[in-house]
Structure formats: structure tokens, C-alpha cells
Amino acid sequence: MRRVWAVIRREFVERLRSRWFWISAVLGPLFFGAMIFLPLLFTGPGGIKRIVVIDGTTTRFGARVADSLDRGSTFAVVARVSPRAGLMDSLAQQVGLHRLEGFLFVKDATVETGAAEYRAANVSAFRDVAELQGVLGRLAVNERLERAGVDPATVSRAQLRIRLETKKIAGAKTTGESSAESFSLAYVMAIVSFVAIAVYGVNVMSSVLEEKTTRIVEVLVSSLPAFQLMLGKVLGVGAVSIFQFMVWGLGGRLLLSQRAAIAGRLAPLDREPAVFQMPHVSAATIAIFLSYFLGGFFLYSAMFAAVGAMSSNEQEARQAQQPVMFLLMLAYLSVFALAGDPASTYSIALSLIPFTAPIAMPVRWAAGSVARSEVTASLALLVGGIAVVTWVAARIYRVGILMTGKRPSLKELGRWIRA
Amino acid sequence: MAPPVIVLDRVAKRFAGHTAVDALSLEVSAGLIYGLLGPNGAGKTTTIRMIMGIMEPDEGAVRLFGDETDIGAGARNHSARIGYLPEERGLYRKMRVLDVLVFLAEMKGVERRAARVKATEWLERLGLSDWRLRRIDELSKGMQQKVQFISTILHQPELVVLDEPFAGLDPVNTQVLKDTVLELRRRGVTILFSTHIMEQAERLCDELCIIARGRRLDEGAVSDIKRTHSGHHLTSGFDGSPGRATQIFADKALVKKVDDYGQYAELELAAGADAQQILRELIGSGARLSRFELMEPSLNKIFIDLVGPEAARAEARPGA
Numbered sequence: 001m002r003r004v005w006a007v008i009r010r011e012f013v014e015r016l017r018s019r020w021f022w023i024s025a026v027l028g029p030l031f032f033g034a035m036i037f038l039p040l041l042f043t044g045p046g047g048i049k050r051i052v053v054i055d056g057t058t059t060r061f062g063a064r065v066a067d068s069l070d071r072g073s074t075f076a077v078v079a080r081v082s083p084r085a086g087l088m089d090s091l092a093q094q095v096g097l098h099r100l101e102g103f104l105f106v107k108d109a110t111v112e113t114g115a116a117e118y119r120a121a122n123v124s125a126f127r128d129v130a131e132l133q134g135v136l137g138r139l140a141v142n143e144r145l146e147r148a149g150v151d152p153a154t155v156s157r158a159q160l161r162i163r164l165e166t167k168k169i170a171g172a173k174t175t176g177e178s179s180a181e182s183f184s185l186a187y188v189m190a191i192v193s194f195v196a197i198a199v200y201g202v203n204v205m206s207s208v209l210e211e212k213t214t215r216i217v218e219v220l221v222s223s224l225p226a227f228q229l230m231l232g233k234v235l236g237v238g239a240v241s242i243f244q245f246m247v248w249g250l251g252g253r254l255l256l257s258q259r260a261a262i263a264g265r266l267a268p269l270d271r272e273p274a275v276f277q278m279p280h281v282s283a284a285t286i287a288i289f290l291s292y293f294l295g296g297f298f299l300y301s302a303m304f305a306a307v308g309a310m311s312s313n314e315q316e317a318r319q320a321q322q323p324v325m326f327l328l329m330l331a332y333l334s335v336f337a338l339a340g341d342p343a344s345t346y347s348i349a350l351s352l353i354p355f356t357a358p359i360a361m362p363v364r365w366a367a368g369s370v371a372r373s374e375v376t377a378s379l380a381l382l383v384g385g386i387a388v389v390t391w392v393a394a395r396i397y398r399v400g401i402l403m404t405g406k407r408p409s410l411k412e413l414g415r416w417i418r419a
Numbered sequence: 420m421a422p423p424v425i426v427l428d429r430v431a432k433r434f435a436g437h438t439a440v441d442a443l444s445l446e447v448s449a450g451l452i453y454g455l456l457g458p459n460g461a462g463k464t465t466t467i468r469m470i471m472g473i474m475e476p477d478e479g480a481v482r483l484f485g486d487e488t489d490i491g492a493g494a495r496n497h498s499a500r501i502g503y504l505p506e507e508r509g510l511y512r513k514m515r516v517l518d519v520l521v522f523l524a525e526m527k528g529v530e531r532r533a534a535r536v537k538a539t540e541w542l543e544r545l546g547l548s549d550w551r552l553r554r555i556d557e558l559s560k561g562m563q564q565k566v567q568f569i570s571t572i573l574h575q576p577e578l579v580v581l582d583e584p585f586a587g588l589d590p591v592n593t594q595v596l597k598d599t600v601l602e603l604r605r606r607g608v609t610i611l612f613s614t615h616i617m618e619q620a621e622r623l624c625d626e627l628c629i630i631a632r633g634r635r636l637d638e639g640a641v642s643d644i645k646r647t648h649s650g651h652h653l654t655s656g657f658d659g660s661p662g663r664a665t666q667i668f669a670d671k672a673l674v675k676k677v678d679d680y681g682q683y684a685e686l687e688l689a690a691g692a693d694a695q696q697i698l699r700e701l702i703g704s705g706a707r708l709s710r711f712e713l714m715e716p717s718l719n720k721i722f723i724d725l726v727g728p729e730a731a732r733a734e735a736r737p738g739a
Contacts, residue, residue: 006525014514214509216523219570222471223498223526402473415435 296358
């Protein structure tokens with residue numbers, strides 16, 4: 001046991017000594033922040049878009065649309081022109097020269113059938129399209145009501161903007177968590193889990209590979225059984241990952257408390273200081289996240305250890321790790337489906353399968369409420385999965401660390417496992 | 420008498436249809452330098468790995484330090500008493516010299532603090548104390564080799580197993596290693612090393628085992644092996660007329676192989692032939708002899724005689 005401790009300590013201390021650990025301790029949160037907020041930032045208002053409205057209507061509908069769009073914060077209507085031959089082509093040229101974002105073509109038929117045309121450099125910008133649809137829809141309805149004889153004042157009074165306030169119910173209690181907060185929490189947990197499992201799993205793999213290529217492993221396994229060596233490695237690297245989370249957690253807390261203090265000093269005395277509010281993260285959520293992270297880490301690092309053992313150099317290992325990475329990515333790529341419908345059969349299945357559960361379950365947990373029995377079943381399956389995968393990985397590891405030359409075929413791997 | 424430190428009893432190891440070690444038996448007595456001699460692919464490394472408990476034999480038993488129970492992979496029970504230097508060597512490149520030594524000593528069951536003290540002593544002794552806080556990859560290859568020797572013997576083992584220890588060493592380190600090995604023997608440590616370099620085996624070993632294709636061809640004290648293989652080689656020199664020497668040397672009943680230089684010849688006697696009969700015939704033929712000497716063959720010669728035909732035979736039967 002003392003030897004396993006020595007292996008754990010070596011993995012832990014050497015990693016903490018490396019410059020990379022501290023660089024990632026500092027840059028990690030920045031990196032995660034960038035990964036999380038940059039996409040949101042870019043989908044936010046990307047500056048005011050200059051467009052032209054081609055008004056093919058015989059009523060005031062075209063003018064109203066142009067006004068309404070111009071008053072909004074998304075578009076600036078630089079001109080409202082009547083359709084003529086060659087107009088679309090010359091406008092398209094302007095778009096090509098980046099003088100215009102695009103142009104909107106409205107006709108009388110728009111009011112009747114709802115059909116309109118928007119041509120622009122970027123038609124996949126959700127916000128732009130949603131704004132256009134909203135304005136056109138609202139004005140078309142107004143127009144039709146007026147034509148039916150409804151007083152414009154009544155129409156405007158009847159109009160109502162919906163502000164839907166969302167609160168999450170967890171365990172029959174309404175939390176202060178909004179749907180956006182729930183989703184971002186789920187998203188953050190998925191990203192952090194995915195990146196940390198991948199990074200620390202690959203750490204285990206490189207460590208195995210280093211000992212194999214330098215043949216130190218021969219000296220080590222003549223002193224302790226291969227399984228204990230693998231265990232020591234996985235535990236040592238796992239401890240580093242937990243320590244990393246602690247550094248991030250403490251750093252984050254410190255920063256937030258300092259922020260409050262700084263904000264307090266700067267704000268006028270008679271006003272409440274405006275402090276950035278963290279989304280509400282309960283102790284249960286932290287427990288779920290950490291248990292699944294650790295479970296996932298053990299499951300995947302056993303696989304990464306086997307990959308390291310069966311490869312003879314970095315290049316081979318990079319290739320051999322791909323199936324493992326794909327398996328890990330499966331749940332990560334399903335984050336939107338999971339958060340969108342946490343109770344669907346697909347989501348439930350992913351959160352029960354040991355290979356996807358480490359990411360899928362915390363996402364479901366954050367996005368919706370999950371029955372305790374499901375969590376228990378999923379954890380039991382995960383523990384079972386870890387036992388089976390570790391058993392297989394340890395057998396591959398035991399033989400693989402002494403093998404050099406070409407990478408084993410699947411048949412040979414089967415023989416190693418049975419041996 | 421002290422029990423043998425290592426006993427291999429009809430040990431065999433097979434890999435996917437290829438037999439690496441075949442019913443190999445040997446005994447290494449305490450306090451000796453024992454050489455495992457064989458060409459590349461003879462099964463030396465596999466044999467050593469089975470002794471070290473890194474691999475389990477498919478058949479037969481490995482017993483260490485007179486332990487009567489078949490230890491199999493349990494050689495680890497004795498790992499604190501054994502120092503091991505694998506064939507291809509390396510260390511943790513990014514670790515500090517001192518830390519590597521302490522870690523590897525801990526693997527051998529040495530307490531951390533004691534390991535630090537011993538490591539520092541050894542580094543001083545081999546002129547590396549200024550480097551103890553440097554990372555391994557900052558050291559020259561020769562220095563790394565020294566660090567590796569230290570790691571092998573730091574925990575004061577009773578048995579040191581060295582797989583091709585002289586391969587790739589520079590002359591300075593070859594000397595350092597040789598001196599260290601001899602020093603260890605003076606202190607009563609048993610040393611087993613594998614090599615295919617005959618000169619070292621001949622100069623260093625008390626006993627040896629010659630293996631090829633996983634099988635033992637000969638085993639015993641170096642002097643005994645030489646004696647059993649001597650009396651088959653002779654050189655003759657002529658002072659003027661060689662007489663009918665050429666005809667006599669061509670007699671297959673007497674001479675198996677000849678290198679005839681005219682005034683000088685090296686002979687290998689045929690099985691059962693008597694050197695005295697050749698001498699009589701040469702004198703009878705009127706040859707004027709200046710020299711007639713039975714040679715003790717070099718280990719190199721014995722090795723090639725033993726291994727050559729064996730290896731060739733095995734090669735002709737692939738998969739055997």
C-alpha cells in the first residue's frame with residue numbers, strides 16, 4: 001500500500017510542480033468563460049444593420065414596416081424605395097461591397113398571405129430574422145384588423161408584449177433559478193466535465209506512455225502489481241483534478257468577494273452596491289456534479305490508461321484514443337437535446353448508460369428535476385461500468401506495458417484480456 | 420552451504436506460437452557474478468523478466484532466496500532485496516534527479532527520508548551532487564546512465580539483475596559500472612547480468628549460462644566451461660619444411676577444420692581425435708616443428724561453436 005501511495009504522490013506532486021498546472025489554474029476559468037460567453041456574445045446585438053426596404057405596397061403598410069424596423073435596435077433603414085427593373089441587382093451589388101447588410105421586399109400580398117422576402121449577407125442570424133418576422137407579423141395583423149374596421153386605437157391597446165418569467169421547480173419547490181440560468185448551469189457543467197475528463201484522462205495516458213517508453217514500468221511492476229500501479233496513477237491524477245477544481249472554486253469565490261468589496265467602495269454610500277449574481281448552485285448540484293465527474297474520470301482514465309499501454313509512441317496513442325474521445329463526446333454533443341428535453345427517452349437513456357451518464361446526468365439535473373431513483377440507478381450502473389471497464393483495462397494494461405513494436409490488433413487485444 | 424539465490428526449474432514461456440524460453444533450468448549461488456550469455460533473441464530478457472516477476476512462466480518454477488514456494492509473480496515479495504536495471508533504459512525526463520531516486524527507492528520499500536540521504540551520498544560519490552536538483556532531461560546521457568545505476572543499487576539489494584548493462588555505455592561509464600559491480604561482489608551481493616559481449620562475460624563472470632533459442636546450451640563456472648571445450652584446438656608452426664602437413668591436416672578422421680597459412684596453421688580436432696597422433700604423424704612426415712600447442716579456446720569461440728549451429732538449426736525450422 002505504501003508503494004501505491006508513493007505512485008499517487010509522485011503523480012500529484014509532479015503535476016503540481018509543472019508550470020502547466022498553474023497556467024491552467026489561472027487561465028482555465030478564463031478559457032471556460034470564453035467558451036461559454038463568447039458564443040452568447042456573438043449572438044447578441046452585432047451592431048446596427050443597414051438595410052433597404054423595397055416597398056411594393058399600394059398602402060401605407062410598407063412605410064409602417066420601414067418605420068418600425070428603423071425604430072428597433074437591430075436595423076437602420078437607410079432607404080425605402082419603390083421596385084423597378086434592375087433594382088434588386090444593384091442592391092445585391094451594394095451588399096456584396098458591404099455597404100448594405102441586405103434588403104427587405106414587401107408587397108400588398110404580404111398582408112394577405114404573409115409572404116415577404118429578405119435577402120442579406122447573413123440570413124442565419126436568428127435575432128435579425130426573428131425581429132423581421134415579429135415586426136412584419138404584428139403590422140400585418142394590425143393592417144388586417146384595420147381593414148376589417150377595427151379602430152387603430154383599439155388595435156394598439158389590444159397589443160401586448162409577453163414577458164415570460166421562468167422559474168425552475170426542483171423537488172416540488174420553486175427555486176430562484178430562471179430557465180436561462182438553468183441552461184447555462186447545465187451547459188457550464190457539461191463543458192467543465194467534458195474538458196476536465198478529456199484533459200486529465202489524456203494526462204493518465206501520457207503518464208502510462210512515458211513509463212512504457214522509458215521502460216521505468218519494468219522496474220515499477222517488479223515492485224508492485226500492474227493493477228496497483230494503474231490505480232495509483234488514476235488516483236494521483238484524479239486528486240490533481242479535484243485540487244484544480246478547488247483552486248478554481250476558491251479563486252472564483254475570492255474574486256467575487258473582492259468584487260463586492262470593490263463595488264461597495266466605488267458605489268455611493270446611500271445605494272446598494274450592484275454585485276454580479278452567480279446563478280444559484282445548490283449543494284446537491286455540486287455533489288451530483290462532483291460524483292459524476294469523478295465517476296466519469298475513473299471510467300475514462302482507465303480506458304485512457306489502456307490506450308497508453310497498447311501504444312508505443314505519442315502518435316499511435318493519439319490515434320488509438322479517438323474511439324474513447326468519440327464516446328466521451330457523444331454526451332457532450334447532446335447537451336442541447338438533454339437540456340431542451342431532460343425527460344425524453346433519449347435523455348433518460350444517455351443518463352443511464354455509464355459512458356454518457358457522467359455528462360448527461362448533471363445536465364439533466366441542472367435543466368430539470370430528476371427522480372432520486374433515477375440518480376441512484378444511474379450511479380449504480382456507473383459504478384458497475386467502472387468496475388467492468390477497469391477490469392478489462394487493467395488486463396490490457398498488464399500485458400501492453402511490456403509490449404513494444406506494432407500496435408495490437410483487436411484479436412490480440414482479446415487474447416490479452418483473456419490471458 | 421547457503422541456498423542458491425536464484426533457481427529456475429524447467430521454466431518455459433511462450434508468446435503466440437513462439438517459444439521464447441524452453442525448459443530452462445539454472446542456479447545462481449550467493450555472492451557470485453553470474454552471466455546469462457546468448458545472441459539477440461535468445462530469451463535472455465524474457466528469462467530476466469520471469470526472475471523479476473514481471474512475467475509469469477507458463478511452465479516450471481522460479482525460486483528466489485531459497486524460498487521453497489513457487490513464487491511466480493510473487494518475486495515482488497522479494498523486490499526490496501533485488502535491484503533491477505532493464506535493457507532499454509530511461510527515467511522520468513521532467514523529474515528532478517533526487518526525486519527520481521527517492522521515488523524509485525520508495526518503490527523498493529525504502530523509507531522516504533532514508534532514501535534522500537542515501538541518494539545524496541551516491542550522487543556525491545559519482546560526482547553528480549551539483550545536479551541533484553536539476554531535471555533529468557538537463558543531464559547528459561552519460562549522467563543519466565549513472566543516475567540509473569544509482570537507482571538500481573540505492574536500496575542495498577542482495578541481488579542485482581542487470582539486463583545488457585554495458586549496451587550503449589560510454590567508456591567512462593563502462594568503467595564505473597564494472598567497478599561498481601566488482602565492489603558489490605566484494606560486499607557479498609549476487610549479480611546476474613545478461614550480455615552478448617563475450618569479453619565482458621569472460622572477464623567479469625564467475626559462472627555463466629549460455630542460451631540460444633530459449634534453451635540452455637551450457638552452464639557452469641567459466642573455467643569449467645573452458646576446460647570442457649579445450650583440447651580441441653591447436654596451433655602448429657613450422658621452421659622450414661612443413662613436410663606432408665597439408666595431407667595430414669586434410670585427414671577428416673583427425674582434423675575437423677583447418678586454417679593453413681603455410682608456415683603456421685590453426686586446427687580444430689575431429690571428435691575423438693588425439694592431438695598426440697597428429698604430432699607423431701607430423702614428425703614422421705619430416706616436418707620441422709617450431710611450435711605445437713593445445714589452445715584454451717576463448718569464450719567467444721566456445722560461444723560461436725555452441726550457438727552457431729544451434730541457431731542455424733532453429734532458423735531452418737520456423738515456429739519450432
